[in-house]
Amino acid sequence: MTGEAVLRIGELSKRSGVSPELLRAWERRYGLLEPTRSPGGLRLYSPADVERVRLMRQHLERGVAAAEAAGLALQAEAGAPAAASPAALRDDLAAALDRFDEPRAQAILDRLLAFMTVDTVLGEVVLPYLRELGDRWERGEASVAQEHFASGVLRGRLLGLARGWGLGVGPTAVLACLSGEQHDLGLIAFGLVLRSRGWRIVYLGPDAPIETVEEMSRELQPSLVVLHAVAGERVEPVAEQLRAIAGRHRVALGGAAAATGALADDGVLLLSGDVIAEATRVSSLDPR
Amino acid sequence: MTGEAVLRIGELSKRSGVSPELLRAWERRYGLLEPTRSPGGLRLYSPADVERVRLMRQHLERGVAAAEAAGLALQAEAGAPAAASPAALRDDLAAALDRFDEPRAQAILDRLLAFMTVDTVLGEVVLPYLRELGDRWERGEASVAQEHFASGVLRGRLLGLARGWGLGVGPTAVLACLSGEQHDLGLIAFGLVLRSRGWRIVYLGPDAPIETVEEMSRELQPSLVVLHAVAGERVEPVAEQLRAIAGRHRVALGGAAAATGALADDGVLLLSGDVIAEATRVSSLDPR
Amino acid sequence: MTGEAVLRIGELSKRSGVSPELLRAWERRYGLLEPTRSPGGLRLYSPADVERVRLMRQHLERGVAAAEAAGLALQAEAGAPAAASPAALRDDLAAALDRFDEPRAQAILDRLLAFMTVDTVLGEVVLPYLRELGDRWERGEASVAQEHFASGVLRGRLLGLARGWGLGVGPTAVLACLSGEQHDLGLIAFGLVLRSRGWRIVYLGPDAPIETVEEMSRELQPSLVVLHAVAGERVEPVAEQLRAIAGRHRVALGGAAAATGALADDGVLLLSGDVIAEATRVSSLDPR
DNA sequence: ATAGGTTTTGTCAAGCTTTTGTACAT
DNA sequence: ATGTACAAAAGCTTGACAAAACCTAT
Numbered sequence: 001m002t003g004e005a006v007l008r009i010g011e012l013s014k015r016s017g018v019s020p021e022l023l024r025a026w027e028r029r030y031g032l033l034e035p036t037r038s039p040g041g042l043r044l045y046s047p048a049d050v051e052r053v054r055l056m057r058q059h060l061e062r063g064v065a066a067a068e069a070a071g072l073a074l075q076a077e078a079g080a081p082a083a084a085s086p087a088a089l090r091d092d093l094a095a096a097l098d099r100f101d102e103p104r105a106q107a108i109l110d111r112l113l114a115f116m117t118v119d120t121v122l123g124e125v126v127l128p129y130l131r132e133l134g135d136r137w138e139r140g141e142a143s144v145a146q147e148h149f150a151s152g153v154l155r156g157r158l159l160g161l162a163r164g165w166g167l168g169v170g171p172t173a174v175l176a177c178l179s180g181e182q183h184d185l186g187l188i189a190f191g192l193v194l195r196s197r198g199w200r201i202v203y204l205g206p207d208a209p210i211e212t213v214e215e216m217s218r219e220l221q222p223s224l225v226v227l228h229a230v231a232g233e234r235v236e237p238v239a240e241q242l243r244a245i246a247g248r249h250r251v252a253l254g255g256a257a258a259a260t261g262a263l264a265d266d267g268v269l270l271l272s273g274d275v276i277a278e279a280t281r282v283s284s285l286d287p288r
Numbered sequence: 289m290t291g292e293a294v295l296r297i298g299e300l301s302k303r304s305g306v307s308p309e310l311l312r313a314w315e316r317r318y319g320l321l322e323p324t325r326s327p328g329g330l331r332l333y334s335p336a337d338v339e340r341v342r343l344m345r346q347h348l349e350r351g352v353a354a355a356e357a358a359g360l361a362l363q364a365e366a367g368a369p370a371a372a373s374p375a376a377l378r379d380d381l382a383a384a385l386d387r388f389d390e391p392r393a394q395a396i397l398d399r400l401l402a403f404m405t406v407d408t409v410l411g412e413v414v415l416p417y418l419r420e421l422g423d424r425w426e427r428g429e430a431s432v433a434q435e436h437f438a439s440g441v442l443r444g445r446l447l448g449l450a451r452g453w454g455l456g457v458g459p460t461a462v463l464a465c466l467s468g469e470q471h472d473l474g475l476i477a478f479g480l481v482l483r484s485r486g487w488r489i490v491y492l493g494p495d496a497p498i499e500t501v502e503e504m505s506r507e508l509q510p511s512l513v514v515l516h517a518v519a520g521e522r523v524e525p526v527a528e529q530l531r532a533i534a535g536r537h538r539v540a541l542g543g544a545a546a547a548t549g550a551l552a553d554d555g556v557l558l559l560s561g562d563v564i565a566e567a568t569r570v571s572s573l574d575p576r
Numbered sequence: 577m578t579g580e581a582v583l584r585i586g587e588l589s590k591r592s593g594v595s596p597e598l599l600r601a602w603e604r605r606y607g608l609l610e611p612t613r614s615p616g617g618l619r620l621y622s623p624a625d626v627e628r629v630r631l632m633r634q635h636l637e638r639g640v641a642a643a644e645a646a647g648l649a650l651q652a653e654a655g656a657p658a659a660a661s662p663a664a665l666r667d668d669l670a671a672a673l674d675r676f677d678e679p680r681a682q683a684i685l686d687r688l689l690a691f692m693t694v695d696t697v698l699g700e701v702v703l704p705y706l707r708e709l710g711d712r713w714e715r716g717e718a719s720v721a722q723e724h725f726a727s728g729v730l731r732g733r734l735l736g737l738a739r740g741w742g743l744g745v746g747p748t749a750v751l752a753c754l755s756g757e758q759h760d761l762g763l764i765a766f767g768l769v770l771r772s773r774g775w776r777i778v779y780l781g782p783d784a785p786i787e788t789v790e791e792m793s794r795e796l797q798p799s800l801v802v803l804h805a806v807a808g809e810r811v812e813p814v815a816e817q818l819r820a821i822a823g824r825h826r827v828a829l830g831g832a833a834a835a836t837g838a839l840a841d842d843g844v845l846l847l848s849g850d851v852i853a854e855a856t857r858v859s860s861l862d863p864r
Numbered sequence: 865a866t867a868g869g870t871t872t873t874g875t876c877a878a879g880c881t882t883t884t885g886t887a888c889a890t
Numbered sequence: 891a892t893g894t895a896c897a898a899a900a901g902c903t904t905g906a907c908a909a910a911a912c913c914t915a916t
Binding site: 004006007008011014015038042044051054055058059062064072073076111114115116117119120124 | 635639640641643644645647648651682683686689690736737739744745746747772773774859860
C-alpha cells in the first residue's frame with residue numbers, strides 16, 4: 001500500500017538531502033520514520049518515507065521546530081485518509097470511539113463522507129465496525145459503556161443523514177425492529193441505502209409491536225415492509241402475524257435473525273447478505 | 289479548530305516582529321496568549337496566536353495603550369466563535385467566506401448539515417447567502433475575489449452532497465445551464481432538492497449547448513428537463529429549440545431568467561419562486 | 577514461455593554489461609537467475625534472463641541496493657499483472673462516465689481512493705482520462721454531453737477531496753484560472769497535489785479576472801500564485817499584469833497554455849510537465 | 865534586561881556488522 | 891565452473907557533546 005520499501009538510508013539521504021545520522025535521529029526522537037529492516041538489519045525505506053522527509057524539511061524551512069515539524073509531517077498522512085485503506089479508517093474510527101473521543105469520531109466521519117459515497121461509508125466502514133464491536137463484546141473485550149457510546153454517536157450520525165428520508169415520489173418502505181429488539185443501527189443503515197436508491201422511508205424504530213407495523217402497513221400501503229432483529233428468538237413469537245402481513249405486502253426480514261432461515265417459505269424475503277447488495281436486490285424487484 | 293500549536297516563541301517573534309521577552313510579558317500581564325507547552329516546557333503557538341499578536345501590534349501602533357490593546361485583541365476573537373442558531377450560523381458562514389477562511393466555512397457547513405435537512409440548509413442558508421452576495425457585489429460591497437472564492441467552496445460542498453444522485457428508481461431529470469451561462473450553483477441546489485424528493489439527476493453542468501440537451505433528452509427520455517440561466521439574454525437565442533424540446537418533454541426554466549416570463553405560453557414551466565417550493569411543485573406534477 | 581535458453585554467460589555478460597563473476601554472484605546470492613545447463617555444465621540463459629538483468633541494473637542505477645534491486649526485478653515478473661491495474665480501472669471509469677452512469681462512476685472512484693493515494697488516483701486515472709476525453713472530443717468521438725457530464729462528476733469529486741485544503745501551517749498558494757478560462761479540473765488537481773505536499777490552498781476558481789488575483793496576492797502574501805489556462809490565447813491579454821505579479825510573488829502558469837512558452841523569461845514558472853512532477857518541483861523551491 | 869539553568873537538536877565518534885563487487889585457488 | 895576469501899563501502903547502536911533557543915526569577 002505504501003509502495004515497496006527498497007531504499008537504504010544512504011539513498012534516502014541523497015534523495016532528501018538529509019544526512020543519515022539525522023535521519024536516524026529523527027526516527028529515534030520523533031518516530032518520523034518506521035523503516036522495515038533487511039534480514040541483516042539495514043533500514044529499508046519506501047517512497048512514502050521520502051515524501052514524509054520532504055514534508056519535514058519543508059516545515060523546518062518555514063521555521064517550525066523539529067519536534068513540531070515531525071508531528072505535522074506525520075499528521076499530514078493521518079489526515080489524508082484517502083491514502084489509507086478503508087480498513088485503516090475503520091480502525092481509526094474504532095480507536096476514537098473506544099476512547100470515548102466523540103469529536104474525533106465525528107471528524108473522521110466528516111472526512112469519510114467527504115471522500116466516499118454514503119453507501120461505501122456504510123458498507124465498508126460503519127457496518128463492519130459494528131460487527132467487529134459486537135464480536136469484541138461477545139469475547140468480553142469491549143465494555144458495555146463503549147458499546148453504548150459508539151451506538152449513540154453512530155445513531156446520531158446516521159439519523160442525521162436520514163433526515164428527510166420520508167419525502168419524495170419514490171416507493172415507500174416501512175422499517176421497524178421486531179418487538180423487544182433494540183439494535184436498530186443496521187436497520188437505519190438499510191434505510192439509508194434504500195433511500196439512496198430513491199425510496200421513501202417510514203421508520204418505526206426499535207421495539208415496534210407487530211400490531212403497529214400491521215396497522216401502518218394497512219394505512220400506508222407501502223411497497224415494502226422491512227423488519228429487523230438481531231436476536232433470532234424475536235421472530236418466533238410474531239411469526240403468525242408476519243405471515244399475515246406477508247400475505248398483503250412484500251415483507252423482508254433483516255439482521256442476524258434472517259440467517260436462521262425461518263419464514264423463508266412464507267413469502268418473507270430474507271436479507272442475509274451485505275446491506276448494499278440486499279438493498280439493491282430489493283430495490284430492483286418488481287413492485288407488487 | 290484554532291489550527292495546530294507548532295510555533296516556538298522565536299518563530300512567533302520573527303513572524304510578528306515582537307521580541308520573545310515582550311511576548312512573555314504580554315502573556316503574563318494581559319493573558320494575551322495561552323500557548324500550549326512542549327513536554328519539556330517550551331511554549332507552542334498556533335496560527336491563531338500569530339493573528340492575535342498582529343492585532344495587538346496594530347492597536348498599539350494606533351496609540352491604544354497595551355492593556356486596552358490586549359483586551360481588544362482578545363475580544364476580536366471571542367466575537368467569532370460557535371454560534372448555534374441557524375441565523376447566526378448563516379452570518380458566521382458569510383463572515384468566514386468573506387475572509388477566505390475555507391476551513392471555518394467547511395466546519396460551519398458541517399454543523400449546519402448536522403442540524404438541518406439539506407433542503408433547509410439550501411433554502412435558509414446557502415441560497416439566501418448567494419443572493420445577498422450577489423446584491424452586495426452589485427452595490428460594490430463584495431469583491432470579485434470573494435464571490436469566486438465562495439462559489440468554489442459552495443460548489444464543492446453541493447457537489448459533494450450530490451454524490452450518487454444518479455442512483456435509484458425515481459423519475460429522471462436532466463439538468464443543464466443554457467449556453468454561455470456559468471452560474472450553476474442555483475441549478476445544483478435545485479437538483480439536490482429534487483433528489484431529496486426521490487428523483488434521479490443527470491447533471492450536464494454550466495454552458496451546455498442546447499443541442500446537447502436535446503440529444504440527451506432524446507436518449508434518456510427523462511421525466512423532466514431543467515434549464516437554468518441567470519442572465520435573461522441566454523434564453524432568446526435558443527428559444528426555438530427550447531420550444532421543440534418542450535414539445536417532447538416536460539421542460540422547466542429556472543434562474544433569474546425565468547422571471548422574464550418568456551416562453552411561458554410555449555409549455556415551458558417557469559421556476560420563479562423559491563427553490564424548495566418550485567421543486568416540490570414540479571415533483572408533484574403528473575408524469576407526462 | 578521464457579523463450580529458449582541459448583546464451584552462455586560470456587554473451588550475457590557482453591549484452592548486459594555485467595561481469596560473469598557478478599552474474600554468478602547474483603545468481604547465488606539473490607536467485608536472480610536460474611539458467612539451464614548444457615550437458616557439460618555451462619550456464620545457458622534465455623532472453624527473459626537478459627531482461628531481468630537489465631531491470632536489475634536499472635534499479636541499481638537509481639540507487640536501490642543490490643538485494644532490493646534483485647527483489648524488485650524478480651517481483652516485476654511474478655506480480656506484474658496481479659492487482660487490478662490503474663489502466664483497467666481507468667477504462668472502467670471511462671466506460672461508466674461515457675454512458676452517464678454516475679453511481680457506477682462514483683463507486684469506481686470510491687474503490688480507487690480506497691486503494692491508492694490521491695496523488696496516484698489523479699496522476700494515473702483522472703488526469704489521463706481527462707486528456708483522453710479531450711482527444712476523443714477533438715476527433716469527434718466523444719459528445720459534448722459526455723464531456724459536460726464527466727466534468728461535473730469529477731469536479732464534484734475533486735472538490736470533495738479538497739475539503740479543508742485551506743487549513744494548516746504550510747505555505748499558501750493562490751490558485752485561479754485566467755479570465756475566460758472555464759476548465760478548472762486540472763487546476764483543482766494541481767491544488768490537491770500541492771495540498772498533499774503540505775501547502776494551504778486558496779482557490780478562486782474558473783474565469784478569475786487578473787485584477788482579482790492581484791488583489792488577493794497583495795492581501796494574502798502567498799508563497800505561490802498558480803494561474804491556469806487551457807487555451808493559449810488567454811495569456812496574451814493579461815501578460816503585462818502577470819509580469820507585474822511575478823515581480824512581487826512567485827508565479828506559475830499551468831495548463832496547455834504553459835506549453836506555448838510565453839512569459840518564461842519574465843520570471844513565470846511554466847508547468848508543462850505532469851501534475852505530480854511539477855507540484856513536487858514547485859513545492860521544493862526555496863521560499864521567496 | 866540579566867543571570868543561571870534546561871531543552872532541543874544537529875553532529876560526531878567508537879566499535880562492530882552487513883553488503884557486495886572482485887579476486888583467487890581448485 | 892565453483893567455492894571461498896577479502897576488502898571497501900555502507901550501516902547499525904550507543905553515547906556524548908555543544909550551540910542555539912528557551913525557561914524562570916530576579
